[in-house]
Amino acid sequence: MALYYSKPSVHKNFLGRPWKEYSRTVFIHCTLEALITPGGWMPWSGDFALKTLYYGEFENTGPGSDTSKRVSWSSQIPAQHAYSYSVQNFIQGDQWIPASS
Numbered sequence: 001m002a003l004y005y006s007k008p009s010v011h012k013n014f015l016g017r018p019w020k021e022y023s024r025t026v027f028i029h030c031t032l033e034a035l036i037t038p039g040g041w042m043p044w045s046g047d048f049a050l051k052t053l054y055y056g057e058f059e060n061t062g063p064g065s066d067t068s069k070r071v072s073w074s075s076q077i078p079a080q081h082a083y084s085y086s087v088q089n090f091i092q093g094d095q096w097i098p099a100s101s
Contacts, residue, residue: 011035015057017042018049026056026077026085036064039071058082 013035016025041055050073057067058077067076077085087093 012037014042015040016055018044018053021049021052023049024054026058027060028058028077028082028085030060030065031062032060032064034063038066038069040067041071041074056085
């Protein structure tokens, strides 16, 4: 964080960028620090893959979670769809990842 705060305009941080078509990235219930660039997401090269990607956010917190200035091609995950990205549903994590206490 000290490096970021020393020159925030130089040290830009993004949630992700599409290296390939059909990329999917979601952040659900994450704490996002202020170092996240307000746009949130970075294009790879021009408009490459922007029509096939899905970048979504749901109920994140922290100073970097403000979605009011996010890029137009990112999404806010509707509450009724958030479970489909959960560890339990997406990778059957409740079957092989021990519950934390």
